[in-house]
Amino acid sequence: MKTKLDILKQYGLSVTDSRKKILELFLNADGALAHADIEKNAAKNFDRVTVYRTLQTFVEKGIVHQIPTTDNSILYALCKQNCQQGHHHDDHVHFICSNCDKTICLDDVTIPQVKLPINFTKQQAAMVVTGVCEDCK
Amino acid sequence: MKTKLDILKQYGLSVTDSRKKILELFLNADGALAHADIEKNAAKNFDRVTVYRTLQTFVEKGIVHQIPTTDNSILYALCKQNCQQGHHHDDHVHFICSNCDKTICLDDVTIPQVKLPINFTKQQAAMVVTGVCEDCK
DNA sequence: GTAACTGCAAAATATTTGCATCCTT
DNA sequence: AAGGATGCAAATATTTTGCAGTTAC
Numbered sequence: 001m002k003t004k005l006d007i008l009k010q011y012g013l014s015v016t017d018s019r020k021k022i023l024e025l026f027l028n029a030d031g032a033l034a035h036a037d038i039e040k041n042a043a044k045n046f047d048r049v050t051v052y053r054t055l056q057t058f059v060e061k062g063i064v065h066q067i068p069t070t071d072n073s074i075l076y077a078l079c080k081q082n083c084q085q086g087h088h089h090d091d092h093v094h095f096i097c098s099n100c101d102k103t104i105c106l107d108d109v110t111i112p113q114v115k116l117p118i119n120f121t122k123q124q125a126a127m128v129v130t131g132v133c134e135d136c137k
Numbered sequence: 138m139k140t141k142l143d144i145l146k147q148y149g150l151s152v153t154d155s156r157k158k159i160l161e162l163f164l165n166a167d168g169a170l171a172h173a174d175i176e177k178n179a180a181k182n183f184d185r186v187t188v189y190r191t192l193q194t195f196v197e198k199g200i201v202h203q204i205p206t207t208d209n210s211i212l213y214a215l216c217k218q219n220c221q222q223g224h225h226h227d228d229h230v231h232f233i234c235s236n237c238d239k240t241i242c243l244d245d246v247t248i249p250q251v252k253l254p255i256n257f258t259k260q261q262a263a264m265v266v267t268g269v270c271e272d273c274k
Numbered sequence: 275g276t277a278a279c280t281g282c283a284a285a286a287t288a289t290t291t292g293c294a295t296c297c298t299t
Numbered sequence: 300a301a302g303g304a305t306g307c308a309a310a311t312a313t314t315t316t317g318c319a320g321t322t323a324c
Binding site: 068069093095098106108109111112113114115116117118119120121122123124125126127128129130131132133134137 | 243264
C-alpha cells in the first residue's frame with residue numbers, strides 16, 4: 001500500500017505538513033470531501049488559503065479529482081484504484097447519499113458508454129447517482 | 138409552441154418583466170446558461186438579486202434544471218422536451234464543449250442505467266460528457 | 275386590495291492575490 | 300542556499316437576507 005509520502009513524491013511534490021494532513025484525510029475518508037470538510041478537519045492547523053492551494057495542486061497533479069454536484073459544491077475525491085499511478089482515469093460512477101450526504105466513489109461501477117449525436121466527440125464523462133447508500137438503507 | 142407567458146402561467150407564477158426576460162434568454166439559448174451569462178444579459182435591466190431569486194424559483198418549479206460541472210459553476214438549462222409539463226424528468230445527458238465552453242442538453246441521449254452495488258438505492262442520476270461539439274468540430 | 279415580486283442596502287460567505295517569512299530539498 | 304510552500308492581510312467575488320416600495324392579478 002502506498003503511503004502519503006510515496007504519493008507526494010511520486011507526483012513531484014515536496015512533502016509538507018499540510019499536504020500530508022490533507023492527503024491523510026482523503027485516505028481515511030470513505031467518500032469524497034467538500035472543501036468545507038477539509039477545512040473543518042485541517043483548518044485547525046492550517047490556513048484556509050493553504051487548503052485552497054493544496055487542493056488546487058492536487059487536482060493539477062491528478063492526485064484527486066473533482067466531482068460535480070448539482071448543489072453548487074465541488075467535491076474532491078482520491079481515486080482509489082488506477083488513478084494513483086500514471087494517468088488519471090476517472091471513469092467510475094459517483095454516488096451521493098441523500099440521507100447522510102456522503103459521496104462515495106463506486107470504483108467498480110464503470111460509466112456506461114453513450115452514443116452521442118453525430119459530430120459530437122467525447123473526451124470525458126462523469127456520472128453522479130443520487131440515492132440511499134448501504135449504511136443508510 | 139409554448140410562449141413565455143404560457144410557461145409562467147402553467148407553473149403558477151405571476152408574469153413579471155424579469156421572469157419574461159430571463160425565460161426568453163433560456164428559450165433563445167442553444168445551451169445552458171451560467172448565472173453570469175444571465176446576469177450579463179439581463180442585469181442591465183434587473184437587479185442581481187432578482188436573477189438569483191428568479192433562478193431559484195424556476196428551479197423549484199421545475200422550469201429549469203441545474204447541471205453539475207466540475208469547474209465550480211452551476212449551469213441552468215431549460216428542458217426542451219418533456220419537462221415543461223407536469224413533472225420534471227431530467228434524464229438526459231449534458232454535453233460540455235471543451236472548445237467553446239457551451240453546455241448543451243442532449244435531450245435525445247438518455248442516461249443509461251447502471252447497476253449499483255447491493256444495498257444502494259438510486260433516486261436520480263446525472264451525466265455530463267465533455268468533448269467537442271458539432272459546431273467546433 | 276392583497277399577495278407576491280423587486281430593488282436597494284448590507285451582511286455573510288467564498289475565493290483570489292501579494293508579499294514577507296519559513297520550510298523542504 | 301534556492302525554490303517552493305505557507306500565513307497573514309486584504310482585495311474581489313458570490314450569495315443571502317431584511318425591508319420598503321411597486322406590481323400583477
